[in-house]
Amino acid sequence: MDFIINQNKETAVVKTNVEKLNAGNAPELKSELLILSNKSVNNIVIDMSSTKYCDSSGLSAILIANRMCKDTNGRFILCGLQDNVNKLVQIAQLDKVLTIVDSEKDALAILSE
Secondary structure, three states: OOEEEEEEOOEEEEEEOOOEEOOOOHHHHHHHHHHHHHOOOOEEEEEOOOOOEEOHHHHHHHHHHHHHHHHOOOEEEEEOOOHHHHHHHHHOOHHHOOEEEOOHHHHHHHHOO
């Protein structure tokens, strides 16, 4: 299982259980996100603490999650970024667009506000 999903009503935490989020597994993440959207989940946390590398396909999946949450007046939060992934996010200037926190605990605290 590349992605572990814990869902609680309108909130889901998606843990990437892959070392590399790339063209090989990003389509699976996108399909999992669409399933969540069809279940009316509008708050999504993606915990990438197990992921050391991410390419443009992975970033695309992350942006899809962000857009889905925005479209339903929900919140999208990215957490657990490793240094290499964080650098890529900053280079793409997505740190200005996305809500990024250190841990799943921090993300869930924001959602419970």
